[in-house]
Amino acid sequence: MTTPPTSALGLDFNTPVQERYFEDYTPGSTYTYGSVTLTEEDILRFAGEFDPQSIHTDPAAAAEGPFKGLIASGWHTASVMMRLYADHYVSKVASLASPGVDELRWVQPVRPGDSLSIRTTTRAARLSRSKPDRGLVHTDIEVLNQRGEVVLTLTAMNLLRRRDAD
8 A cells, every 4th residue: 555645634733733732732623634545455465464364365255254355454444544643633743652542443344445534533632740841632533434434433642742841
């Protein structure tokens, strides 16, 4: 898969991702970014290397399986989500990594030809209790297919530097 350049699908932050700090993440704000189309070749290549189960690696076996056809690994879908999230949502200058994600769910299968985008909603943003130079942002993320159907959900947490703490 060659990830094409993607952009916001509608509203975006007032501050570009290259200049974004903790203060720019407003609870309740929702943005959509994408899209990336997965081919059968992409699905087979990813699964062959990282998730070698027949529903992801063998079209004939997958046709007889529970999904009646080849599907992308959930980890492949999560990887596409991460690419879009890193390219468009997470600050390029203030990110201090992530302590993890909560409630990762694969809601429905992703199939060859599906085009994926992400919808981010800033759930909460609070200052760190122990380090005043940063804050913690919780973001609900939905991965959507080309029909607007949710295929993956999770809540991400990111530590971000404060603009005025420098």
